[in-house]
Amino acid sequence: MQVWPGQAYPLGATYDGAGTNFAVYSEAARRIELCLLHDDGSETAVELRETDAFVRHAYLPGVMPGQRYGFRVHGPYEPERGQRCNPAKLLLDPYARAISGSVDWGEQVYGYHFGRPDSRNDLDSAPRTMSSVVVNPYFDWANDRPPRTEYHHTVLYEAHVKGLTMRHPDLPEELRGTYAALAHPAVIGHLTKLGVTALELMPVHQSVNDHRLFNDGLSNYWGYNTIGFFAPHNAYASGDRGQQVLEFKSAVRALHEAGIEVILDVVYNHTAEGNHLGPTLSFRGLDNASYYRLADDPRYYTDTTGTGNSLLMRSPHVLQLIMDSLRYWVTEMHVDGFRFDLAATLARQFHEVDRLSSFFDLVQQDPVVSQVKLIAEPWDLGEGGYQVGNFPPLWTEWNGKYRDTVRDLWRGQPRTLAEFAGRLTGSSDLYQDDGRRPLASINFATCHDGFTLNDLVSYNDKHNEGNREGNRDGESHNRSWNCGVEGPTEDPEVLELRARQMRNFIATLMLSQGVPMLSHGDEFARTQGGNNNAYCQDNELSWVAWPEPGKPAPGLLDFTRQMVWLRRDHPVFRRRRFFHGRPVEGTDDELSDIAWFTPHGEQMRARDWQAQHARALAVFLNGEAISEPGTRGERITDDSFLLMFNAGAEPQDFTLPAGHGSQWRTVVDTARADVLPPGTGREYGAGDRVSLTGRSLVVLQRPA
Secondary structure, three states: OEEEEEOOOOOOEOOOOEEEEEEEEEOOOEEEEHHHHHOOOOOOEEHHHHHEOOOOEEEEEEOOOOEEEEEEOOOOOEHHHEEEEEOOOOOOOOOOOOEEEEOOOOOOHHHOOOOOOOOOOOOOHHHHHOOOOOOOOOOOOOOOOOOOHHHHHHOOEEHHHHHHOOOOOOOOOOOOOOOHHOOOOOHHHHHHOOOOOOOEEEEEEEEEOHHHHHHHOOOOOOOOOEEEEEEOOHHOOOOOHHHHHHHHHHHHHHHHHHOEEEEEEEEOOOOOOOOOOOEEHHHHHHHHHHHEEEEEOOOOOOOOOOOOOOOOOOOHHHHHHHHHHHHHHOOOOOEEEEOOOOOOHHHEOOOOEEOOOHHHHHHHHOOOOHHHHEEEEEEEOOOOOOOOOOOOOOOEEHHHHHHHHHHHHOOOOOOOHHHHHHHHHOOHHHHHOOOHHHHEEEEEOOOOOOOOHHHHOOOOOOOOOOHHOOOOOOOOOOOOOOOOOOOOOOOHHHHHHHHHHHHHHHHHHHOOOEEEEOOOHHHHHOOOOOOOOOOOOOOOOOOOOOOOOOOOHHHHHHHHHHHHHHHOOHHHHOOOOOOOOOOOOOOOOOOOOEEOOOOOOOOOOHHHHHOOOOOOOEEEEEEEHHOOEEOOOOOOOOEEEEEEOOOOOOOOEEOOOOOOOEEEEEEOOOOOOOOOOOOOOOOEEEOOEEEEEEEEEEEEEEOO
16 A cells, blocks of 8 residues: 655545545654554554654545544553553544444443453454544535525524434435435425524534443434534434535535525534543544643543533644634535534633633634624533623624523513513623624524423423433423423313413514524424433434324414514514614604503503512514614614513503504414414504403504
């Protein structure tokens, strides 16, 4: 076999049409062998003799796409000094574009012998671990164009590749649960009819099933256990010798053709190698001290993620890995943005969360990554890890305070009106001071982590026994309310109340300033039986139950569609700037752009906001006083709306305020199962009374 010197950049395996360049970083290694793996179980070892800046490299003519490979690293195995090199462990390439196989759990993949954590284990891991794969980077993107949907037009839909498509009756069985299923007209048609503009995919980076879950007959279904930051997860494709790359790209191209962006949920805060008792799969064996945050005793790991380890964000090589991965997914895979799991960990250079850490500086100046959607999950499990509202101006955030406040309102908690008003109008207390706008707030009532929308109104307590952790896992304080009965019931009054509560959440979400996010299957009122932490449930408990062919879809689906389209049709619900609370200069309208009223039609005063018994309020949105200009500088005007919220258990009469116009018509009443077509709702004038059912909201519209 010919071995040429090759190049130190780019890292990973790079095929050029005639051969492949291999490059891997390790400061700890004394010697690295590239192992070409053959289908009969044998391997050909090639020492990487060339070194530049701790990057070992070689070029092998004739090595083609589909070739499986790994690395064996000769170096110090000194856990007490933070290093765990062992050539008996076949290691994945951190830059592998595709990964083949899965971990067949056994003692071989660990660096120590079971029961003796201080021992050294020299059993060969190759037969029981995964391998990296050389891929062909070429793909015919044809005329692919990213939709580049502006945030104020964005409707996010969080989904799991397998969970969304596994039970779809119109999909061929061989496509279900795959990237190809995302590209199927049945799935894309549903998303476009729903009004979705961006599909936020739960992790598709190559992940690993945990040993404990494997032994319990479960799996790491969610995929927040990454081992390959460049490789699409191979279980979601028809083959794993590079086929996953082609199928993922094809799905992105099809979604773009439908005007739907693709946003990836990414996990750059930790890896699947776990704590000091975890397996040796890649980073640990290459250069443990350079990739991970080690504790004061370097045998152990600093863990701010609850997974056993945290990546070392002050390491230039870790930062390069993350930035290279992000650019790869944008430039080569054409994704449109990222949602960063436990993003507060990315800001930890030493101990505290620093919003100006190196990672955020790199993102800010990067000409590729800075131009896509960047969404933070703004918390982790470390000290000071709850950082909602503290990310840099370029970022948007999952607004956990929005979720909590809206849940508290609709379950009838006292003294919630003031904070609810702030969340409804874009959370200016969180985002205005640092120059951000309402669109920095990603609003949601439910997501993958926690109860589904149906379960939020059906359970007071979590029911996670199926996870085999004694119901100790998952959040215990869910801010949920079961409407009087825990779990399934045939009581028609309870079922009607639950349906109304679900409509309340959907309507509130679409009427709020910010960017709305739906969780997959909530439009079908899907349930997980009260399991609020279904990370290990790769089965029908977690998969979306689509309507059966020939049977009517749940009424909530039509209501959700109508609310999404009401929002998209009216810019007053998706303003790009915060409300002023006063008339807007340059307009003829003397009314403020927003005003708040008691049910008696009087302006809200300080005591009204804090009244313990108060569960109802109304808000006037002046469509003729929108402060921001259109894309061509034109003045934006819209109809005006009066939103009336009654979170109390009893019916509530609202008196329409004087001086805010007449000719109001009902367009939304969550006591009904649909949104009324324009001009068909009941008409009201100033001073008239509108009666709201207990726990409902009504929207009145006044033409511009």
